[in-house]
Amino acid sequence: MLVTMKEILDHAKKNGYGVTAPNVQSEDTVRAVLEVAQEYNAPMIVDVNSFIHPDLPWFVHMIRDLANQVKVPVAINLDHGKTYKDMVLGIQSGFTSIMVDRSSLPYEENVKQTKEVVKMCTPLGISVEAELGHVGMGDNYAVDGVSNLTVPEEAARFIEETGVDCLAVAIGTAHGRYKGTPHIDFERLEQIVKACGDTPLVLHGGSGTGDENLSKAVHCGIQKVNLATELIVAGKEELVKFFEDPNFDKWKLIPTFKKGYKDRLAHYVKLFDQADKAWTK
Template structure:
C-alpha cells in the first residue's frame, strides 16, 4: 500500500473511538520497526519526524543548528525510506511532520513527500496562529496532504521548544479555529506536557476534549483532537536504565489509564516519543554491559563512551552519532552495528506494541477507508 494521508485514519478513530499512536522516528531502523510492529497488530501506522529530526536526518549531528537546506534533505530521506519500506505493506502508513515551526519547514516536508504536516503556531497570538495555519492548509490540501494545528500552549520541552507555563485550550475557540483554518485535526493543551519530567499523578482535563468535540458536532465540522506530550515513561524502563548505570531522575509520564480514559472523547492521535527513547537507551546499555568487549569495538565503542559521559542522556541522537551513516541510510556494514540497530528495533517494538494495544488501534487497519492523496485532492476541492 502506498503511504496515505492522515485524514482517513482520523475519520476511523473518530468513528470507532480509538486512538492511533503517533510515533517519532529518527533513523531508518526505527521506521522499519514501527511499521513492522503495526503490521503485526494490523493497525495503521503514523510515523512522525519533528522539524529538528529532519535536520538530523539531513546529516546534522548538531541538529539544533540545522538549516532549512538540511531539513529539506532530511525530510526527503525519511519520506523516501518510509515509502520504500511501506510499499508492499498491507497497512495504511502515514508520514507526518511533527511541530513544523514555520511555513518553510512545512513546505520542505511536503515537497519531500510527507503526507501530513503539523504547523505549530500555538506560541503566536490567536489571529496570527489562524493566519499561519490557514496559509499552510492552502499549500497542503491542494496536494492532498493533511494538516494538524495547535491551540493552547503545553508546558515542557520537546526538541527544545520550551514553554514555562501551560495555557489550556479554550474549547470555545476550537470551532472558530477549525472553520477559519480548515485543519483536519488539532493538538490541544489539556494537561499533558512535553519531555520526560511531567511530574507524578498528572490529571488530564478531559472536559476540554469533551467540550471541544461537542462544539464541533453542533457546527457539523469534522475534526479530531491530538494529544501531544503523552509519553507514559514506563517506570520499569527508567529503573532498568538506572540499574544499568544510567542516571535518569524525576522521569514521570502520563499514566496509561489517564490516556485511555480520554480516548473515547475524541482524542484520535496520541504522540509518543520519550518512551521509545527510553527503551532504546535501556537496550543499548544492557548490550554493552552484557558484552564488555564491545565497549572497545572500533565500530561501536564510541557509542558506549558517549553514554558513559552522559549518564542522564536518553536521546539516541546524542549517543548513536558514531553510526550516523547507518541511522540515515539503513546500511549495516558489520555485525557490531547490526547489534545496535537490533537494540533500537526491539526498543521500538516493546513500547509501540504495548501502546497499540492500549490505544485500541489494533485490528482496525482493514476498516480504514482506502483514500489516496489524489482522492483527498478531489475531496478538499
C-alpha cells in the same frame, strides 16, 4: 499503503480507537514502527521533525518506499512545522500530512498562518494538523502544565476559520520528561470534543503521561497520541541490559534497541484499541 493522516484519523474517530504517532529518527526506528504496524494489523502515523535529518527529502522518500511495501495504512506527518520554510520543505519532501505549529502566536495570527498552509496543502491532497493552546515542556511542568490550555469555544471557531483536518489540544500534557506528576483536564477535553464535532483531536506529549490517563483520553475523544521520548528510553533500557554482558554480540546492537522500542510502541497500540483496525483499498 500510503494514505493521509485525515483518512486514518477520520476512521479512528468513526470507529472509536486511538492511533499512535511515534516520532522516528532513523531507518531503524522507521522499520521498527512499520513492523509493529504489520504485526498488529494497525494503521500507523509516522511523525518526523524537520530537523531530524540533514537530507529530509531523502529521508521521507525512504519512509515512503518502506510504507508502500506494507499493506496497512501509513501516514507520514511533518511534526511541529514552525516556519514557512518548514511547510514548503514538507510539501517538497513528500509528506502526506503536515502539522503547522503556530501555537505560541496570538489566536488571530495562528489562524492567519494556518489558513495559508491549508490553502497550500489541500489542493495537493496533503492533510493539515494545527495546534491551539500550547503544549509546553515537561521540565517546566509546574508552569506549562496549567498554562495556555485550549479553550473549547475557541477550538470550534479555529477549526471553522482555518479548515484544518485535525487539531492538537493542550489539556495538561507536556513534551519530553515530566518534572512532576501529569494531571489531565478531562472535563476540558470533554468540552472540546463536544465543541469540535467531527474533527479528530490530537494529544502531544504522550510519553510519561501514564496508561490510565492516555487510555481515558482516547476513550474521551482523542484520536492521535504523539510518542517520542518514552520509545527511545525503552530502547535505551534494552541496551543497558545488553551491555551488562561483557561478551555481548556487537551485531545485535541495533536489533536490541529495536526490541525495546517496538515492545513499548506495541503496548500503546494495544492500549488504544488500534490493533486489527487496518483496512485495504
